[in-house]
Amino acid sequence: MSSHRYVPQNASAVTNGEITTHHAPSSGPYYGEPRTFDPSFRGPIRKRSCTDVFCCLIFILVIFAYIALGIVAWLHGDPRKVLHPTDSYGQFCGQTINAKKPILFYFNILKCANPAVLINLQCPTTQMCVTKCPDRFSTYSDMQLQHKLSRSYWDYYKQFCKPGFNNPNKPVSQVLRDEDCPSMIVPSKPFLQRCLPDFITLNGTLTVANRTRFKDALDTARSVTELRDATKGITGLVDTKDLGMKIVEDYANSWTWILIGLLIALVVSLVFILLLRFTAGLLLWITIITVVLLLAYGMWYCSMELSQLKMREGSDVAIIEVGMQTDLQVYLQLRQTWIIFLVSLGVTEVSIVLMLLFLRTRIRVAVTLLREASIAISYIMSSLFYPVFTFFLLAVCLSYWAVTAVFLASSGEAVYKVMSPEPNCSYANRTCDPETFNSSGIRNKALCSGSQCMFAFYGGETPYHRYLFVLQLSNLLVFLWLVNFSLALEQCTLAGAFASYYWARRKPQDIPPCPLFSSFSRAIRYHTGSLAFGALVLSLVQMVRIVLEYLEQKLRGCDNAGARFILCCLKGCFWCLEQFIRYLNRNAYIMVAIYGKNFCTSAREAFFLLMRNVVRVAVLDRVTDFLLFLGKILIAGGVGVLAYLFFTKKIPAIQDEVPTLNYYWVPLLSVVIGSYLIAHGFFSVYTMCVDTLFLCFCEDLERNDGSAEKPFLMSPELRRILGKPSH
16 A cells, blocks of 8 residues: 655745745646646637537526516516505505505504414504594594584594494494494504504603503503504514604715715725735735724723723613614613623734734735736726626616516415404405405304405415415526626636736736737637536525525524524535635636636636645635735725714814714715725725636646746746745
């Protein structure tokens, strides 16, 4: 038995602060044969043929089928069913016969806390379209008493009763049984085109019409807490008091300043990348030191806040006990919040410092690669604007998916179901016909007294409607496929352009004209199938993760700990698998752009090349990603701090220009998240450039040895750091 142990080709070691490379005399059988010197190789192969043609044909057919699905959804769907609330008769509020009645009113909103709300997505009480919401508190019994004094009480109350009902003297029990009128009305405000109670907090107590408790028409005691719980059953919000409207109002008042903040982020990102061309090392080290100092300052600030809160009463309350609050200042008064901040900043600070101590030589190589990437981008400046094209493709995909999903969700005819106040009614939730319901006798059966045939949702029993859920899943899968294909097209295009830069012997003379357009043309003409293949593999994994998330939501109230544990393990495994496939796909697209082979062959060659340089992959490639991540954090954080100072009126010179806001965090979060996405868009080009140059750099070490016959194509600085002087 042989005792030969395979040594990866070009295994590297650190000697006297420099990285030296040891060439293995021969390659082992595990990770393929290394590249050999080829004097005719000049970068991306120009003569190539179409790859993964079968997958390309399937991809094209799927696109046509997706267009057909959109047409079918458009023919069957009606977005009004989603955009407008529907009354108990299936009529849209604010449309056709209810054109002057845009708001939905619930006869007995207390029933909306019933679990049937979650089952049928419909509150089990009569719902009517009204012109306006009630602005006073009254019960049907009180109205009958006051009607004897003045008819105006009935004139006001009857606008919330069923159309055509005009008998204020009908016994209360019969009115409530037939749900001719609401048992009571409470002061309400329209929210999402629905009348919801107008909750007012007085001295820390939640009230409605200055009441905390009241009685309905049947003299049953009720509380404001019941009203709040019922309201949550409709909206799913913790605080329904105009939260959505206030957020929209904040956007309306601050959108110009949000755009200014995003424009600043755009300029800063562009300037940052341009400065990397000349001062990559200095700028990156300044970025690292700045982040370290900012983290240290954050830790000191958190410590000071903790020391001040130690003596403050009530600061030891747990965050979970406070619940969800729209006022962020509430959380800043808790010690636990600052402890979380302090621990998070401390762990990040220690991680960065340890990386600087143990990987400083690798950081030097990473900085050199980033400088090389800056030079490449300076020669191919059009690459910086390619993400705009990708953003356009993603916007088209997202819009088409959203519109198709809405039309699919609004397909079908109105479906009516039996709603019964009796828990033992055997007919509850059964499909019914409102025109024949009363004559069918269900309503008068012993266990189903008071039952009603009410609108539940839009659907149907046709094959189209039975497979509606499958169509929605298909819509989502194709959407993921198109999104991943758009990203794959960007990666392959950029890789081809940057590879043509690296393999040019004389820079910039030997760089082909219009390298970005040439690479894009090659990718579309020859490799649509390969890009679609890689995108499909990633989309299937993402689809499985979405299904697992859906199952987790369904099992959230389940007591089966074993099922939840298995589900959690599956989610973790598929998350790791998705990250691995993303990384492998990116490198496979680089090989596709250079050599023009099919996806599987390119993925295998990329994987073998990375494994032959596993030390560099494990450290060097991750260090460059980390440095670029610090740059994105610095840009987003800097613009975010500026936005915070502005929206909190802490800049005296322009504090009069600050708009009036309900929640300053609404524009602040928009600016921070938008700034990070803008920086990520620019740095994604940079990341792709670094990854491409890294693979080319690994192949350069395999193909060449630095002699006059086989000169390295890497930069002189990179040769010096690697201990590879020119011969």
